[in-house]
Amino acid sequence: MTMTFIIVYVVIALILVGLVNLFMSKRKRKMKTQRTEQTLSENDTSHQSYQSKFNIRDTDETSEANDANAISEENGKLNISNNSDETEALTSDQNAVTQHEESHTQEEEINEKLKQKHSAFMFGKGTSQGKVLIAMIFGMFIAILNQTLLNVALPKINTDFNISANTGQWLMTGFMLVNGILIPISAFLFNKYSYRKLFLVAMTLFTLGSLVCGISGSFTIMMVGRVLQAIGAGILMPLGTNVFMTIFPPEKRGAAMGTLGIAMILAPAIGPTLSGYIVENYHWNIMFYGMFIIGLISLAIAYIWFRVYQVTTNPKADIPGIIFSTIGFGSLLYGFSEAGNNSWTAPSVVITLLLGVVFIVAFVIRELTMRVPMLNLEVLKYSGFTLTTIINMIVTMSLFGGMILLPLYLQNLRGFTPLQSGLLLLPGALIMGFMGPIAGRLLDTIGIKPLALIGTGIMTYATWELTKLNMNTTYSHLMVIYIIRSFGMSFIMMPIMTAGMNSLPQRLISHGNALSNTLRQLAGSIGTALLVTVMSTQTTQYVSTYSQDLDKTNPFIKDRLQEMAQAMGGEQMATQKILEFVQKLASINGVNSAFLVATALSALAFILSLFLRGKEHYISKE
Incomplete structure (x- = not known):
């Protein structure tokens, strides 16, 4: 069943990418022909202008040469021979040659500027950076919100469709796999199609997928809708970062990306609260x-305001690279997901992880040997990008794991409803959304190192506080700790990513963006699997330890058991109650152990932040 699903997803993803590619290529050919004619016309005009200058210059030089010949004839008639005159004539000739060479150099420089001008982005009529920003945030917010809405509703959906929890989990796993397949090839898509086309197509697919999910009456139809949603979201997520890195100069990207962070941070936190409210009442x-409905509104806004055009190249699809990437990243993501749900030693986990590693190695070898790689790994040569990406991955591991553990503690162990659990996380999310633009402006002003140290320091402290949970930890205390943790994360999440992108030249930003997003998604899956595994393992060990301590021959235990049996109407009920209490106590200690690992990850990110460099190191000079 597992391998069948993986194969089906690979085939579906490749078919859909091919169809999108075919659909957009038709329009691209027409647009490319028009742009080529326009470019040739402008270049011809420019060259005619340059040529007219050179013709004038050549005429002047011819006149000077004729004058020089006339003077030479006169001097010959007068039998005048003067070494100084010959020297001046030679100097004049050298100056003429130098001027001619300088004119050619100037022509080459202007031609290069023309190429840069034609390859740069352009805003459409009535469009500005602010309008593009609003359209982009609106689309990304709904796409990211979708990823967390289903968590709370999944048990209800499983019941309505009469499917098992494992089958229903594919509505989440499948979405994640399609995202993992599309993000690594996003650099190829950005080079082949304009941002506007990609955004409109992605939002159309996402909106259509939402409608299919809404009207679905079976798991199969629901799965089709989720795949369509995942394709749209898989394009939108890296697209947002790439657009902002293109339309904003390096000194303003921090504030812009901080504003984008409102969508990327606020949406996942609002999701569980909103989903819990809907499931409980509708x-x-x-x-x-x-x-x-919101997708339709986003499409209307984007059609009017999202008018960013750029000259694109027409790279050929690297089919072997796409296949290697699809199987490699898809297998790794699935393997880590299953490791968190089941066991690291399960055959499906071992096979898919090994399969993922083999195909990722094949993908890396192919990209390194390609003349025009689909994903240019040259980005790793830039230390500013590499170190910030590593820190970002470690922070993401701690963050994603924590986002899984806290709801488990609140709902499964403390008995809070999904709505109450979501409301506890909401203030922290609002703090992160509010602080996003502020942290971005601070990045533009003082650089990434102070922000990273402050952010990881606060995050480490707050995560450490979450290792002290017990059965009596109050709701308000948890909320305060989570707010502090979110405040710290606001200084690190978007700023560290922006600093890494800023250190790359413009030609590599799409590749760095694709690699960074792919590694962050892998890090999230690894972090979740790791912390859930620690929690499960430690819970089992604590249960074993506590069970040994519950010796019925112990006089104290015997007396307490008898008292409970009298109060509850039987020794069996009392024993069951004690075992339930032991299981809860062991589970809480398991959660604390997992948060201890998350604290270690945050501390590692803090240590690595000490090696970050000054502000200028993260602004590309190329």
Whole structure:
């Protein structure tokens, strides 16, 4: 079943990428022909202008030469021979040659500027950076919100469709796999198609997928809708970063990316709260109808305001590279997901992880040997990008794991409802959304190192506080700790990513963006699998330890058991109650152990932040 699903997803993803590629290529050929004619016309005009200058210059030089010949004839008639005159004539000739060479150099420089001008982005009529920013944030917010809405609603969906929890989990896993397949090839898509086309196509697919999910009456139809949503979201997520890195200069990217962080940070936190409210009061399909309506509004805004055009190249699709990437990253993501749900030693986990490693190695070898790679790994040569990406991965591991552990503690161990659990996380998310633009402006002003040290320091402290959970930890105390943790994360999440992108030249930003997003997604899966595994393992060990301590021959235990049996009407009920209490106590200690690992990850990110360099190191000079 597992391998069949993986194969089906690989085939579906490749077919859909091919169809999108075919659909957009038709329009691209027409647009490319028009741009080529326009470019040739402008270049001809420019060359005619330059040529007319050179013709004038050549005429002047011819006149000077004729004058010089006339003077030479006169001097010959008068039999005048003067060494100084010959020297001046020679100097004049050298100056003429130098001027001619300088004119050619100037022509080459202007031609290069023309190429840069034609390859740069352009805003459409009535469009500005602010309007593009709003359109982009609006689209990305709904796409990211979709990823967390389903978590709370999944048990209800499983019941309505009469499917097992493992089968229903594919609505989440499948979405993640399609994202993992598309993000690594996003650099190829950005070079082949304009940002505007990609955004409109991605939002159309996402909106259509939302409608399919809303009207679905079976798991199969629901799965089709989720795949369509995942394709749209898989393009939108890296597209947002790439657009902002293109339309904003390096000194303003921090504030712009901080504003984008409102969508990327606020949406995942609002999702569980909103989903919990809808599931408790309405049918779950209301969520998807809502996303469909908002998707239509986003498409309308984008059609009017999202008018960013850039001259694109026409790279050929690297089919072997796409296949290697699809199987490699898809297998790794699935393997880590299953490791968190089951066991690291399960055959499906071992096979898919090994398969992923083999195909990732094959993908890397192919990209390194390609003349025009689909994903240019040259980005790793830039130390500013590499170190910030590593720190970002470690922070993401700690963040994603924590986002899984806290709801488990609140709902499974403390009995809070999904809505209460979501409301506890909401203030922290609002703090991160509010602080995003502020942290971005600080990045533009003082650089990444102070922000990273402050952010990872606060995050490490707050995560350490979460290792002290017990059965009596108050709701308000948890909320305060999570707010502090979120405040610290606001200084590190978007700024560290922006600093890494800033250190790359413009030609490599799309490749760095694709690699960074792919590694962050892998890090999130690894972090979740790691912390959930620690929690499960430690819980089992604590249960074993506590069970040994519950010796019925112990006089104290015997007396307490008898008292509980009298109060509850039987020794069996008392024993069951004690075992439930032991299981809860062991689970809480397991959660604390997992948060201890998350604290270690945050501390590692803090140590690595000490090696970050000054502000200028993260602004590309190329």
